[in-house]
Amino acid sequence: MLNLIYSEYLQKLFTNRKKELKLLELLKEELRNGKQIRVSFFGLRRTGKSLILKEFLKKNLHENDVRVVYLNFEEFTTNPEDFALNYVGRICFWVSKAKRIEDFTTHENLLVNAPEEIRHEILSLITLLKEERVNRTALLNMTFSFPSLLAEKLNLKIIILLDEFQKILEISKFRNCRNILDIFRAKIEANNVTYVISGSAISIMHNIVADHASPLFDQFKEESIENFDRISARELVGKIIKCDLNIKDFIYSISYGHPFYINAISTRVKILNEIYDLKINRELVKKAFVIELLSKKSEIYKHCEYIYDISLERAKYSNSLKGVLKILARNEGLNQSQVARKLKVTQGAMRTYLNSLMNVDIIFERDNKYFFKDKILQYWLCYREYGIEISEFPKEKIINALVNELEEKYLRASTELGKAKEYELKDKLEKQFELKLSNYLKDNIEFDLVGLKENTHHIFEIKWRNKPVDYKDIKNFLDKIKKSEFKDKNKKLFFISKSGFTKQATDILKKNEIEIIEM
Numbered sequence: 001m002l003n004l005i006y007s008e009y010l011q012k013l014f015t016n017r018k019k020e021l022k023l024l025e026l027l028k029e030e031l032r033n034g035k036q037i038r039v040s041f042f043g044l045r046r047t048g049k050s051l052i053l054k055e056f057l058k059k060n061l062h063e064n065d066v067r068v069v070y071l072n073f074e075e076f077t078t079n080p081e082d083f084a085l086n087y088v089g090r091i092c093f094w095v096s097k098a099k100r101i102e103d104f105t106t107h108e109n110l111l112v113n114a115p116e117e118i119r120h121e122i123l124s125l126i127t128l129l130k131e132e133r134v135n136r137t138a139l140l141n142m143t144f145s146f147p148s149l150l151a152e153k154l155n156l157k158i159i160i161l162l163d164e165f166q167k168i169l170e171i172s173k174f175r176n177c178r179n180i181l182d183i184f185r186a187k188i189e190a191n192n193v194t195y196v197i198s199g200s201a202i203s204i205m206h207n208i209v210a211d212h213a214s215p216l217f218d219q220f221k222e223e224s225i226e227n228f229d230r231i232s233a234r235e236l237v238g239k240i241i242k243c244d245l246n247i248k249d250f251i252y253s254i255s256y257g258h259p260f261y262i263n264a265i266s267t268r269v270k271i272l273n274e275i276y277d278l279k280i281n282r283e284l285v286k287k288a289f290v291i292e293l294l295s296k297k298s299e300i301y302k303h304c305e306y307i308y309d310i311s312l313e314r315a316k317y318s319n320s321l322k323g324v325l326k327i328l329a330r331n332e333g334l335n336q337s338q339v340a341r342k343l344k345v346t347q348g349a350m351r352t353y354l355n356s357l358m359n360v361d362i363i364f365e366r367d368n369k370y371f372f373k374d375k376i377l378q379y380w381l382c383y384r385e386y387g388i389e390i391s392e393f394p395k396e397k398i399i400n401a402l403v404n405e406l407e408e409k410y411l412r413a414s415t416e417l418g419k420a421k422e423y424e425l426k427d428k429l430e431k432q433f434e435l436k437l438s439n440y441l442k443d444n445i446e447f448d449l450v451g452l453k454e455n456t457h458h459i460f461e462i463k464w465r466n467k468p469v470d471y472k473d474i475k476n477f478l479d480k481i482k483k484s485e486f487k488d489k490n491k492k493l494f495f496i497s498k499s500g501f502t503k504q505a506t507d508i509l510k511k512n513e514i515e516i517i518e519m
Helices: 008-013 018-032 049-059 080-096 107-113 116-129 136-154 165-173 180-186 202-210 230-240 245-255 259-276 282-294 299-313 318-330 336-343 347-359 375-385 396-433 471-483 503-511
Strands: 039-042 066-072 157-163 193-199 221-224 363-366 369-372 438-442 445-453 456-463 491-497 515-517
Touching: 008 049, 008 230, 018 039, 018 049, 018 066, 018 157, 018 193, 039 049, 039 202, 049 066, 049 157, 049 193, 066 080, 080 107, 080 116, 080 136, 080 157, 107 116, 116 136, 136 157, 136 180, 136 193, 157 165, 165 180, 165 193, 165 202, 193 202, 202 221, 202 347, 230 245, 230 259, 245 259, 245 282, 259 282, 259 299, 282 299, 282 375, 282 396, 299 318, 299 375, 318 336, 318 347, 318 369, 318 375, 336 347, 347 363, 369 375, 375 396, 396 445, 396 456, 445 471, 456 471, 471 491, 471 503, 503 515
Parallel strands: 039 193, 039 221, 066 157, 157 193, 456 491, 491 515
Antiparallel strands: 363 369, 438 445, 445 456
């Protein structure tokens, strides 16, 4: 049953995400006690949101008193009638622990195979669906009431995992369905069912749960699914290829820790190693990256093409937006006026274009300048603009030329600048505190910089990224301290952030006497 949505290969590759799984386990235990915790996971595509849900589903398949249901709204049609049938049918499928989902996706099959205790309600639903003019408000009310009713009839608790939840908004385009979130909100309070929603449309997902005007405002705890840290990246690479730490760290650096890119690059390295018997070193990783980026048959190329085409497909002014992206791909960090001059449009029009691109999560704004959220997508677009493509197994001369260009244009930005910044910070901190600092990795616990002065350990956490440090970042730092050898030693803690701190983060920093350092 599980292999229908979560292959054995992906199960073996699943890495880390311990914190998110612990949160879901807490949600389950609280539900057993009649208390709801509702969670919203969001993050860029292929960062592992769906895998977290599926891994939780896998760990709880054999629970009897709590049943976990997984629904991916991307697999549903946007027709309200089909949506209702799929929603109810698939919930019955998972709760029944059946083997064939096809036994629950037609009127006749659902009526025969649904739990006997709920047959009357299923018959009412099917009768409504067969009416010549369906009352869609009544249909949606019946649909979203179904999980709680099923849980009550079977004396169960149900956790419903709704993947790509933002797709529900497409149903609101149909007649009498505009208030679909209102209807959903009215049916989620029952103490025998709780919900986890997930989506890759970050801006839309945030608006759904955090906008004061949304029916779901303040109903879900928001959890951002970030790229992997170095330790998690090493673990994932190690599941795919056998190589030393330097290679694992190079793949982490070149991929920016994005799990999908780590997987794709490592798998390509494995293919080149086994087919051509090439030694796994930095040069082979570079070649693998170039092939993944520029071969139409590769995973990274297809992923970038999908994001680019799908994102612009659902945005207005798509041709103008492509022009903006081409400019920013070559000249990242321009402000609105500079992009407007290059595209030769008015400031008002450019403001509209930039807002559209931020709404589909391709770019973000910082200090009135605009940047790509995904550096690999940016690099891919530079090549796509010039029509550069290669085969999966290019000639040595071609691949070497492209690797040289990779060194010049990409690696300098993704690795050397990062190391230069790390060295710069280390140098400044050593002078400021008059002590020797070094990286720390022991027992799978990593700190950015650690030094000893006058029998006191100075421990530094550095977040050099384009968003403020939040409560979760500080909590993770404190958790690492508690698990480390420094737990009971004299120590001073420091936190450095490129983009500042949220109010919650500042509060917990003060409470735990963690010093903020302004660079």
